[in-house]
Amino acid sequence: MPPTTDYAIEAEGLRKRFGTTQALDGVDLRVGQGRVLGVLGPNGAGKTTAVRILATLLRPDAGSARIGGFDVVRDAASVRRTIGLTGQYASVDEDLTGVQNLVLIGRLLDLSGRDARRRAAELLEWFDLAEAGGRRAGTYSGGMRRRLDLAASLVGRPAVVFLDEPTTGLDPAKREDMWTVVRSLVAEGSTVLLTTQYLEEADQLADEITVIDHGRVIAHDTPLGLKRQAGNRTLSVTPADPAQRAQVAELLAAISGEEPVALPAGGSSVPVVDDEAVTAAVAGLAARGVVVGELSLHLPTLDEVFSALTQTGPQPLANDQEVAA
Amino acid sequence: MTTIAERPAPTPVDVAAPAAAGPLRPLRHALALAGRSLVKTARTPEALIDVTIQPVIFLVLFTYIFGGALGGGDRTSYLQYLVPGLLGQSIALAGVSLGVNLNTDISKGVFDRFRSLPISRSAPLVGAVLADVVRYLILFCFLMGFAFLIGFRVQTGPVELLAALGVSMAFALSFCWLSVLVGMLVRTPGAVQGFMFLLVLPLSFGSSVFVDSSTMPGWLQHFVEVNPITHLVGVVRGLLLGGPVASDLAWTGGWIAVFLAVFVPLALRAYNRRA
Incomplete structure (x- = not known):
């Protein structure tokens, strides 16, 4: 036995x-x-x-x-x-x-x-x-x-x-x-x-x-844990009305503490680390009366995690996990 | 797209209750693996060239080109002398492919599977050697049959012919472990072949296979006198043409024991070490 x-x-x-x-x-x-x-x-x-x-x-x-x-x-x-x-x-x-x-x-x-x-x-x-x-x-x-x-x-x-x-x-x-x-x-x-x-x-x-x-x-x-472990999730918000772009950028900067990156469709994205970022963003957008066109939280792909861990060159983004707004 | 997903996993055959683990178990494994080698041989008949056409070509070349000169104008008597010699040489050469095939198996990863199975580690090697029995049988029958067609005659009788077969087999199955050893030590199948020819050609020509050693220089005569192939050929000549065999038989028995005692453990060790 x-x-x-x-x-x-x-x-x-x-x-x-x-x-x-x-x-x-x-x-x-x-x-x-x-x-x-x-x-x-x-x-x-x-x-x-x-x-x-x-x-x-x-x-x-x-x-x-x-x-x-x-x-x-x-x-x-x-x-x-x-x-x-x-x-x-x-x-x-x-x-x-x-x-x-x-x-x-x-x-x-x-x-x-x-x-x-x-x-x-x-x-x-x-x-x-x-x-x-x-x-x-x-x-x-x-x-x-x-x-x-x-x-x-x-x-x-x-x-x-x-x-x-x-x-x-x-x-x-x-x-x-x-x-x-x-x-x-x-x-x-x-x-x-x-x-x-x-x-x-x-x-x-x-x-x-x-x-x-x-x-x-x-x-x-776990696969999820590895993605989390690499941190650097990306929070992206695109307002329905492009005129509200500045308000969104300002809010995201406040949440993340990092300078937002402008997205092509008039939105902004910032790196975030803690899980409350999405909640804070949603609350902040509501308080400012911003109508959200799209909001997503991207976990890094395993490719990105792997590159970070093995310190090889960056890999192309393959599949994102999106959190719908 | 695929049908794999739709199929349920198969109902189990009870593999947890294998046949009793008796003393015959390793032999059964070796025979199963020998069967594998034979299937491969049957699928690639060209792999039998070295036990069929090649010895016949040597026979024809040496009989008709050199036979007259070497036999003092008497081709038929040289043929009588040559056939037992060629049997010895062909046995040595026929062993080469064993090492080449084993080396190929290892480089293809087939042996990884065998080594991950709960069988004796030596089973794949023993199986391959056992399968070679068939090749040596083919060699013996083909060479003797063709030699008969061009005028060779056994001077003694069927018992002596069978005895010659038996001694040749015993020699072949011990000598081929040299090929197994080289097959385990050398990196590529091609290199195994090259290395084996390097060993086998001096052994087969530096012997009494083609001519008597009396005209050779002294140092070479000494080599010929201890050469295992000389003694195998001596036994076969004695048995088929009539004559004393005792001394050559003793030598051959000694060499067989040496081959088994030296090459088998070394080959198994090399096999176990080979990653």
């Missing part, structure tokens, strides 16, 4: 060095049962190294990790019974058919031939690959290959699933297919650790996000 623990994945102080490169420099990770952790970071941040350690493919130089309570070094065999791994590059066997790929994994997981074939059939059905099941995986499109790869990692119905950049290189429609699969995994009770370079992906799927850069955790929070 596995030791009891609240966390499906726990890692403390993971360190790993390759030659002169410190790939991991003390990484802590925690994922509750049935939750999705998004591990976010630029290329070379150490995401894949962390996953490979958690999946028992690499030994850490220092630190420890447990999957479902099993130590990844001392009890690797039990960890391997618990996990499913989908690598960064779809690691299906191109010379085997879809069915053969999945049956092989089933056989290696000690299913009988009959059970292995049945499990393969139901997974192919689920991943919409039933028709392609008899074809060589080498003939599959990129999206089909990823789905087969993911199916292969689910043959043993793992309680913990590692998805290492599962959608890298997929077009947006195929990416959403994968998201659907991840959501249904979670609905079945699996715990998922997902690495990604796509902030939108982490935003969509993850309950919590750990941001890694240069082998260190530089932030850990």
Whole structure:
């Protein structure tokens, strides 16, 4: 029996060095049962190294990790019974058919031939690959290959699933297919650790996000919390009557303490930090008799948060969260 | 857009109750993985060139171009001498592709999946080696069959022929672990091939495969005398053409033991270390 623990994945102080490169420099990770952790970071941040350690493919130089309570070094065999791994590059066997790929994994997981074939059939059905099941995986499109790869990692119905950049290189429609699969995994009770370079992906799927850069955790929070943490929400107000522009600008300056930026449609925007800013703005506008055309509070996108955290260049604004007036 | 969303998650097959974990479990895994290698071989018949056409080309080249000169004008007697030798050389060369294929598997990430499964770490390597049995069988039958067509005759009997097959197989399955080791140590599949040829060509030519060593310089004769391929070829010659085999058989048995004792653990270690 596995030791009891609240966390499906726990890692403390993971360190790993390759030659002169410190790939991991003390990484802590925690994922509750049935939750999705998004591990976010630029290329070379150490995401894949962390996953490979958690999946028992690499030994850490220092630190420890447990999957479902099993130590990844001392009890690797039990960890391997618990996990499913989908690598960064779809690691299906191109010379085997879809069915053969999945049956092989089933056989290696000690299913009988009959059970292995049945499990393969139901997974192919689920991943919409039933028709392609008899074809060589080498003939599959990129999206089909990823789905087969993911199916292969689910043959043993793992309680913990590692998805290492599962959608890298997929077009947006195929990416959403994968998201659907991840959501249904979670609905079945699996715990998922997902690495990604796509902030939108982490935003969509993850309950919590750990941001890694240069082998260190530089932030850990919920997607919303991360956006809040980066501060600098933007409050924008556009009056219905352009003549009231000056009144709006004056009010916003008073609330924020910063010089307002003029907006093209005759409005103004200021950075705000506290949650009362919107309430204050609405009350102030009402007191001045300003009819509001548009009022919005933009949280920074994860892209902006990420740029701020990793100190890379600014990213284009992708999707705003708006608070309607 | 997609049908994935509309489908309910599949009803579970009871994967929590695997077959009993007996002593046969690692063997079952290795056989499942050997089956994978065989499917791959069947899909790419050109991967069998080194156990079919290539030895035949060597046979034809050496018999018809050099055979007259080397056999003192008697091609047929040289053919008798050559066939056991070529069997030895072809076995050494046929091992090269094993390391190349394993290296390719690793660089493609296929082995990451195997390593994340609760199977013995050595199972993928053992499976690949087991699958090579089929390739060596094809090699033996193809070479012997073609040699028969152009005039080679076994001077002894079917028992000796089977014994020659058995010794060749044992040698092949131990020698190929060198290829596995190189496949684990060298970075790219192409480099594995280059490195293996570098090792195998001196071994196969610096032996009694093509000519008797009596005309070679002394230092080379010493090399030929300890060369494992010389002794394998000696056993096969003795068995197929008639003659003493005891000394060569002892040497060959010794070399097989050395290969297994040295290359297998080194290959497994290199495999486990390879990230």
